[in-house]
Amino acid sequence: VGTDIDEPSARIANENAAINDAKCEFYFADGLSDARIAQHAPYDLVFANILAAPLVFLAPEIAGALKPGGVAILSGLLRTQEERILEAYLPLGFVVEQTIHHDAWSALQLRKK
Known part of the structure; x- marks a missing residue:
């Protein structure tokens, strides 16, 4: 869905x-x-290709929608916004699995512990 x-x-x-x-x-x-x-829910995967502010706002909803061990792929953010995103997701039990950069853009693959 x-x-x-x-x-x-x-x-x-x-x-x-x-x-x-x-x-x-x-x-x-x-x-x-x-x-x-x-x-x-709960989902194995949540993919969100939106701006950084909504990604931060939706962090608790995304965490709640994922199964333990589930993956969140977050894109639509700038490299300069990565720290802001991680500050919202890491305290919710996520770990970084992969970071992809393309020019000024970033995508993060996070796994829920």
């Missing part, structure tokens, strides 16, 4: 899933607390 706060993006994601015969559903929703998303 996936979410997007932009209704057309959720619709297009569903169209692309159908074209690619992917067995998934995307919802226009404001995060993991939406009942359609929460009912499937």
Whole structure:
């Protein structure tokens, strides 16, 4: 399952899933607390490609939605924002598994202990 706060993006994601015969559903929703998303938790993987401020805000929700040993892949942030993200996630029981840099951009792969 996936979410997007932009209704057309959720619709297009569903169209692309159908074209690619992917067995998934995307919802226009404001995060993991939406009942359609929460009912499937806990997850093995949460992937979030959003800005740093929402990543920080959603840290407790992402932690709560993941199984122990689950992975969070966080992208859409700048290298200069990594420390801010880690300050939000490490105290929630995450460890860094991988950091990927591309130009000024960063992606973090974190595992929930």
